[in-house]
Amino acid sequence: MAADIDLSRSRPVPQGDPREAWVRYALDARVMAVRGPGRWTVPRGLTFREWVRGDYHCSPTLDDLDYRLTTLFPPVRPRGSYLELRMxxxxxxxxxxxxxxxxxxxxxxxxxxxxxxxxxxxxxxxxxxxxxxxxxxxxxxxxxxxxxxxxxxxxxxxxxxxxxxxxxxxxxxxxxxxxxxxxxxxxxxxxxx
Structure with missing residues (x-):
């Protein structure tokens, strides 16, 4: 069950304006992994918001953001022009x-x-x-x-x-x-x- 995953990445997206709620969700969920050449690191407790603000030894790239969005598992996940119903x-x-x-x-x-x-x-x-x-x-x-x-x-x-x-x-x-x-x-x- 997705609830066994880090709750910051698997809980429902909060109510509110859908775009703003999704952006907040994506920024505030903890980073699952940072991909690097030949190795991946798992920074404890680092959110994407903190990473963007410079709280990690490297800056995220657009590719990091794209990968990041694939690691978020709310019950309903926006996927471009449609909603993915995870069940x-x-x-x-x-x-x-x-x-x-x-x-x-x-x-x-x-x-x-x-x-x-x-x-x-x-x-x-x-x-x-x-x-x-x-x-x-x-x-x-x-x-x-x-x-x-x-x-x-x-x-x-x-x-x-x-x-x-x-x-x-x-x-x-x-x-x-x-x-x-x-x-x-x-x-x-x-x-x-």
């Missing part, structure tokens, strides 16, 4: 399509987006993004407010679907997991328990 590649088999379809519907369909906003609004009033991320990663759909919001978001995304095969995939996933308050982790625990 999608964790879905087995063909189920990867479900988070793609749900996210696309909630971003692109105005009705689904408004329903998702309304479902998520109560969560934002009571917790910061990092707190919600931790609750989602640990309690998941056993957390009743998160479970209600997830069910509403899945229903909104499902109603936005016009392709019967895609709608069926969303329905199957929602029935197997969301409406039952289960996650893929429950399958893994059941297989080993």
């Amino acid at each position: 999608i590649d964790a879905q087995p088999g063909p189920d990867w399509i479900v988070p793609v379809v749900v996210a696309a519907a909630l971003f692109d369909d105005p009705v689904a987006a408004e329903r998702a906003r309304a479902a998520l609004e109560p969560l934002w009033h009571r917790a910061a993004a990092a707190d919600l991320n931790l609750r989602a990663a640990t309690a998941a759909l056993q957390d009743e407010p998160i479970a209600r919001a997830a069910a509403s978001c899945f229903a909104a995304a499902r109603e936005a679907q016009t392709d019967p095969a895609i709608a069926a995939a969303v329905d199957d996933f929602a029935e197997s997991y969301v409406t039952r308050g289960r996650t893929r982790a429950d399958d893994l625990v059941g297989a080993t328990g």
Whole structure:
């Protein structure tokens, strides 16, 4: 899980103006490694902001910045003209399509987006993004407010679907997991328990 990585590089990007929040995040996260000719060094506790300000024996280059951005692992990471949702590649088999379809519907369909906003609004009033991320990663759909919001978001995304095969995939996933308050982790625990 990405939370096992240095939290300064894996926690959610703070709320606020997206560009400013991402820049602050990238500058304030600790440097994973400084690449050098023939060797890499791992400066303890050095942030990129400190490195740019001259708090290290060499100055960062544009290549260092490009590499730096590949070492940041928030749950949602900006990648040029799109957002990388870090959980999608964790879905087995063909189920990867479900988070793609749900996210696309909630971003692109105005009705689904408004329903998702309304479902998520109560969560934002009571917790910061990092707190919600931790609750989602640990309690998941056993957390009743998160479970209600997830069910509403899945229903909104499902109603936005016009392709019967895609709608069926969303329905199957929602029935197997969301409406039952289960996650893929429950399958893994059941297989080993």
